Amino acid sequence: DAGVTQSPTHLIKTRGQQVTLRCSPKSGHDTVSWYQQALGQGPQFIFQYYEEEERQRGNFPDRFSGHQFPNYSSELNVNALLLGDSALYLCASSLQVSYNEQFFGPGTRLTVL
Amino acid sequence: AQSVTQLGSHVSVSEGALVLLRCNYSSSVPPYLFWYVQYPNQGLQLLLKYTSAATLVKGINGFEAEFKKSETSFHLTKPSAHMSDAAEYFCAVDNNNDMRFGAGTRLTVKP
Numbered sequence: 278d279a280g281v282t283q284s285p286t287h288l289i290k291t292r293g294q295q296v297t298l299r300c301s302p303k304s305g306h307d308t309v310s311w312y313q314q315a316l317g318q319g320p321q322f323i324f325q326y327y328e329e330e331e332r333q334r335g336n337f338p339d340r341f342s343g344h345q346f347p348n349y350s351s352e353l354n355v356n357a358l359l360l361g362d363s364a365l366y367l368c369a370s371s372l373q374v375s376y377n378e379q380f381f382g383p384g385t386r387l388t389v390l
Numbered sequence: 391a392q393s394v395t396q397l398g399s400h401v402s403v404s405e406g407a408l409v410l411l412r413c414n415y416s417s418s419v420p421p422y423l424f425w426y427v428q429y430p431n432q433g434l435q436l437l438l439k440y441t442s443a444a445t446l447v448k449g450i451n452g453f454e455a456e457f458k459k460s461e462t463s464f465h466l467t468k469p470s471a472h473m474s475d476a477a478e479y480f481c482a483v484d485n486n487n488d489m490r491f492g493a494g495t496r497l498t499v500k501p
Contacts, residue, residue, distance in 0.1 A: 310489075333487050
């Protein structure tokens with residue numbers, strides 16, 4: 278049984294560019310949450326998707342957007358990249374009925390130059 | 391708003407010694423509380439979760455945590471540290487689908 282997978286593993290972009298990160302949830306899970314983990318800090322909640330809709334959102338600007346597909350996989354898009362967007366982006370999946378029992382993927386390391 | 395404070399960004403113990411990682415939370419209502427572990431270049435793995443069923447929660451890898459409402463604490467312990475326990479540990483609180491993580495505590499285990 279595959280756990281949560283994320284792609285790519287690493288990514289380097291320049292300021293002003295756009296990026297798309299991808300996540301496949303653990304088999305059977307229907308809810309996907311995205312987190313940003315800056316170096317030396319704990320993860321910060323970006324948003325959560327369920328039934329292809331954004332259900333909850335953290336304190337992140339509109340430059341951060343997402344999508345969930347019918348197969349429950351998800352994308353995180355970040356527009357107009359800033360240096361401060363450099364971080365590890367974590368995807369977590371769960372069942373909506375037990376939404377806070379989350380399984381995390383290994384993350385995508387984004388570096389903005 | 392709820393929050394989590396982890397006391398001590400770095401904790402170092404000898405192999406076989408007691409591990410104690412401290413976490414205090416603030417929440418207006420009884421929350422869900424969690425401990426996660428993160429190994430280098432990996433995502434977070436759930437160690438244990440408090441759901442109000444019992445104040446002493448047992449998790450994986452010999453870890454346990456005790457919920458103390460009067461102290462608003464949820465400290466993580468393990469009786470005997472193993473070299474493989476060296477990692478970053480995060481305490482988290484969830485209240486109505488608003489998950490907040492602490493800044494983390496890096497545990498070093500000395501031989």
